[in-house]
Amino acid sequence: VAGPRRILITGVASWWGMQLAERLLADGQRVVGLDTREPPGPHGITFVRADLRERGLAEVVRAAGVDTVVHNDITQYPEPGRSARALHDINVIGTLQLLAACAELPALRTLVVRGSSAIYGSEGCGPSFFTEEMARRFPRRFRFQRDVGELEALVDSFARRSPGVTCCVLRLAPQVGPGLDSPVNRLLRGRLVPTVLGYDPRVQLLDAEDAVAALHRAVLDPVAGPVNVAAEDVVPLSGALRAAGRLPVPVAGPLYGRVARGVPPELQRFMRFGRAMDTTRMREALGFRPAHTTAGALARAAA
Amino acid sequence: VSADHWGFDEGFAHTARAPLALLTDVWWRGAVTGAEAVPDEGPALVVVDCPSDPAVAHVVLAGALARAGRRHPRCLLPGSAFDRPWLSEAARRFGFVPAHREDALGLLGEGHLVGVSVSGPHDTLFAEIALAARVPVVPCAIVDRPYLPAPGPLRLAPLPTRRRVAFVAPLGPYAADPEDRAAVLDHADLVRERLAEAVQLSVTQLPEGRRPTTTTGET
Numbered sequence: 001v002a003g004p005r006r007i008l009i010t011g012v013a014s015w016w017g018m019q020l021a022e023r024l025l026a027d028g029q030r031v032v033g034l035d036t037r038e039p040p041g042p043h044g045i046t047f048v049r050a051d052l053r054e055r056g057l058a059e060v061v062r063a064a065g066v067d068t069v070v071h072n073d074i075t076q077y078p079e080p081g082r083s084a085r086a087l088h089d090i091n092v093i094g095t096l097q098l099l100a101a102c103a104e105l106p107a108l109r110t111l112v113v114r115g116s117s118a119i120y121g122s123e124g125c126g127p128s129f130f131t132e133e134m135a136r137r138f139p140r141r142f143r144f145q146r147d148v149g150e151l152e153a154l155v156d157s158f159a160r161r162s163p164g165v166t167c168c169v170l171r172l173a174p175q176v177g178p179g180l181d182s183p184v185n186r187l188l189r190g191r192l193v194p195t196v197l198g199y200d201p202r203v204q205l206l207d208a209e210d211a212v213a214a215l216h217r218a219v220l221d222p223v224a225g226p227v228n229v230a231a232e233d234v235v236p237l238s239g240a241l242r243a244a245g246r247l248p249v250p251v252a253g254p255l256y257g258r259v260a261r262g263v264p265p266e267l268q269r270f271m272r273f274g275r276a277m278d279t280t281r282m283r284e285a286l287g288f289r290p291a292h293t294t295a296g297a298l299a300r301a302a303a
Numbered sequence: 304v305s306a307d308h309w310g311f312d313e314g315f316a317h318t319a320r321a322p323l324a325l326l327t328d329v330w331w332r333g334a335v336t337g338a339e340a341v342p343d344e345g346p347a348l349v350v351v352d353c354p355s356d357p358a359v360a361h362v363v364l365a366g367a368l369a370r371a372g373r374r375h376p377r378c379l380l381p382g383s384a385f386d387r388p389w390l391s392e393a394a395r396r397f398g399f400v401p402a403h404r405e406d407a408l409g410l411l412g413e414g415h416l417v418g419v420s421v422s423g424p425h426d427t428l429f430a431e432i433a434l435a436a437r438v439p440v441v442p443c444a445i446v447d448r449p450y451l452p453a454p455g456p457l458r459l460a461p462l463p464t465r466r467r468v469a470f471v472a473p474l475g476p477y478a479a480d481p482e483d484r485a486a487v488l489d490h491a492d493l494v495r496e497r498l499a500e501a502v503q504l505s506v507t508q509l510p511e512g513r514r515p516t517t518t519t520g521e522t
Binding site for chain 2: 124125126127128129131196197198199200202233234235236239253273276
């Protein structure tokens, strides 16, 4: 069926939301953006002010009459207008409400969720490369990790109830990029980067632009189920930092939280044990190859 | 620091091999026999039987192979080693990985020589890996004096004992379904039998007073 698709993006005022909306508009698709605050751009989207946690969401979503939903409103850290306490509500209750609304959309064919590789945690004793089947290998230690776990369980059960909808969850590696202001970015883009004394973890990152490109790819050609999305190289943290012109400053583990202020606990653990994923499914099923390597993304983030 | 995607730092491993070979000679006074059973190319699995700590066993294996001039093994260590500061980093750079079936299959898929302990993390892991990857198994028995349990991190300090590292002829590769429990147990038994023979052979070569009372670690 030719003609533009109608695509709903939740959390459209976030960095990813705006970037993705821009790409989809450039493709000639029609974009409905949902958020609690109006995005500064891009022009051409139909903005709907709505809160995922509130009643009335179902009517708003139904009125949009979309065939594709991109659930991008996943928050890992407080943003303007989102307190730390609201994160669980947005991630889990918001997803629950959104999926309930999606169940009443007869034209819905595609659901794309911006998930996170945080679902695997960071474990020294863990497998060297997490595949998509390994999400339940270790207990979930932190709030955000449990949030993404619950969120994926909700998407899973929605997918089972809705055989006509292709539900794709992208498990994105920690992202760095010049445009993005997040704890991992603030931690890694400085000249001096606090690392944990005695540990040189293997890390795998994702350039923020590649994250948007992967979402874009999943909207155009979705695959069912979770897909790991990360740069294709895995590098030791200290070496990658030095190559990107940063100076790793080892800090004793117990003091790390005090030196690296504002670093959420799952990120602190990532700096100790790292994480790498098997990206075979990303390359072969999703047909996506990131433009940037981990080392390249780190270098770009400094600019 | 340059490392591959497993965290293996070839320069580091190369540098560490020479002192390790010396250590094997002088401190462990190791006698290495049958190292030519280890293939120079292609994927292969070395299954190690050692009465002491598996981490020590794999370091001894690496030392024995270095001394015999064979290629460097990429060994599966108990996961706990990778939680510790410095140790985790050194183990990674030396080419060791946590003991997961997927890690072993990945390394074998790249054509590496992989070392695994005959015991733990579960009893038949080595047989499952061998069958799933369809690679030859080289049994390797390491015999030392009765294991002296030392407290805490001292366990990692190798005691000055005479060690014998005996490799025996490779088995397989066998074509069997790794999900077939009976096939896995059969294969595991076969490898254990060969290991027991190798241990017996090494023990009879030890001087009378130094023969271990047990060779399996189960007292």
